[in-house]
Amino acid sequence: MKVVKFGGSSVADANQLRKVTEIIKADPERKAIVVSAPGKRHSKDTKTTDLLIALGESVQINVKNQVIYDQVIERFASIIRELELDHSILSTIQERIDAACALIKTDLKRGMDSLKSCGEDGTALMLSAYLNKRELESSYVNPKDAGIFVSDQPGGALVLDESFDQLYKLREREGILVIPGFFGYTLEGDLVTFSRGGSDITGSIVAAGMKVDLYENFTDVDSVYCVNPMIVDQPKELKTLTYREMRELSYAGFSVFHDEALIPAFKEKIPVCIKNTNNPSGDGTMIVAELPEREGHVAGIASDSGFLNLYVSKYLMNREVGFGRKLLQILEEEGISFEHAPSGIDDMSVIIRDHQLPQEKEECVKERIMKELDVDTISIERDMGMIMIVGEGMNEAIGIAGKATTAFRDAEVNIDMINQGSSEVSMMFGIKAEDLNRAVQSLYRAFF
Known part of the structure; x- marks a missing residue:
């Protein structure tokens, strides 16, 4: 059994969601799918989460930016149109965005967290619907229903130990489970987000809770490189890293993986594989507990x-x-x-x-x-x-x-x-x- 997480570039548009569906379809062991908000479609594009934050900031000062609001809605609408999904999905997403905007006026932190989470939530609703359309039995699972309980720290939540027993029960559910990343709920029922990039954290938490054999993290690179390829041309690819090495590298600027995300997987000794959505047959980079064999001591x-x-x-x-x-x-x-x-x-x-x-x-x-x-x-x-x-x-x-x-x-x-x-x-x-x-x-x- 595997947990698979798809990053923002992997779910940026309808074509990418088609690729994601083929990846899920290719391996029946891919049981739980964690998704990010739609990312950049091209270098000059804006991430959906950034649009939602800008929208929230405008609502905060009582000048709701209609242009940004329309951009957010159109991001989801265009995917729903191209995938020929039911229009009711867009209505559900829009209702959540409107409710979050209203909450900002009475409770800024909770409202902003709620608004920021709408990107991941929208992706999960769309992907689940599309999987079913492609005759892959699937269900959308809200983090509250999944049992992802977190501390009450808006924008920086930490998972609570109670989550892991609840998450294990997901193994018993039928079909493919699609879970939005980036947020969980307090024991009192309030929505709270992890730190930015927190869909990686959700994936790791779900993998640890379900005690799966592998956590696959799909992004837009073939593997982890030993140095930023924007600084050094064609750097060496790393086929294997330890948890500690990857955490240190992520903390110090490797944007391919959130630096907090490895901890739940590490505790359960679940191997992590970073792969490319656009080249799913590639080997990727394995992150494991034991020191890999390699030349030299610097990874x-x-x-x-x-x-x-x-x-x-x-x-x-x-x-x-x-x-x-x-x-x-x-x-x-x-x-x-x-x-x-x-x-x-x-x-x-x-x-x-x-x-x-x-x-x-x-x-x-x-x-x-x-x-x-x-x-x-x-x-x-x-x-x-x-x-x-x-x-x-x-x-x-x-x-x-x-x-x-x-x-x-x-x-x-x-x-x-x-x-x-x-x-x-x-x-x-x-x-x-x-x-x-x-x-x-x-x-x-x-x-x-």
């Missing part, structure tokens, strides 16, 4: 921009009990989450995603730290990039760091920060964002 190089470095120094900081806790507590009280916190004897850096600390909040945070912690120096450096070298067994290999720093030198890129910490599978470097591509290309030459 991949990931990079991402959009970071800042909050730097503080204070003489004899190392003698001051609780300094780090107090610093991080200030960030917590200001609603700021951090990524990394390397420290020295008299100084400490906190790496934060740019959007967590907007410029208008910067002075307030700096003033609090200066006043409450009596630091000697405080500075914030923006436009930072992070590069992560990932591979099982790196901690046992001699010369990885030396090889990496030589590659940075060859690219004439200055390293602002190195952080290996307790991770056995990754090494992180902080540099200026403008130097990212040059550094990645040099690292690729060095390791691959």
Whole structure:
């Protein structure tokens, strides 16, 4: 038995949904299907979820954008027309969108989550109907009926343990089950979404709950590459990765898979296969628990921009009990989450995603730290990039760091920060964002 997830590009239009149907039809073991919202049909297109968010923001300020509303409805209408599905499906989707828009006016967070979920929900309704039209017994299963229970954290829900026993019961249902990704329900019955890209999370949760043999994640690439193909031409394909390697790579910029999505599958030791909807017969990339056989210790190089470095120094900081806790507590009280916190004897850096600390909040945070912690120096450096070298067994290999720093030198890129910490599978470097591509290309030459 398999759980299969199809991403936004795989369900972007009617033609893609036809391909999805052929993939499902080709393997009777594909029991549960998790779908995203319709994605981009071409490079200049807009994802349905982005349109829904823009629509919600306009409703929030009481100027509902009719142009965007019509665009959203037409995205679904065009698919329904081309697949010759019953018009009542469009009415159901439109009613949900209208209800979510009305909810935004009384409960912004719940309304926005409800509106954002309409993309995935609409895809699931359309695909289930089309499968039945193609004589494949199928049913739409709402996440509440499936038993996907989550914490009450709008836009960042976490699955509750109660879900997994409920999800196991899906095995007993007849036919193919089509489940919208990206959202679940609190125990009180409120709809809450996962973080953006959360359909991957739904797929992994369903796979773990149903205890299937394989979780297939269909996207628009043949496999996972060892480096971003937008930076390096024709990079090496990775046929096998471990869960830990894929999670580290996803966190550090590999957009092919959500970094939180592997955890449920990992706990149940369910292998994951990433495949291409447009080339379903390809091998894809397998993500497994055990270390695969491979040449060298480095599996991949990931990079991402959009970071800042909050730097503080204070003489004899190392003698001051609780300094780090107090610093991080200030960030917590200001609603700021951090990524990394390397420290020295008299100084400490906190790496934060740019959007967590907007410029208008910067002075307030700096003033609090200066006043409450009596630091000697405080500075914030923006436009930072992070590069992560990932591979099982790196901690046992001699010369990885030396090889990496030589590659940075060859690219004439200055390293602002190195952080290996307790991770056995990754090494992180902080540099200026403008130097990212040059550094990645040099690292690729060095390791691959």
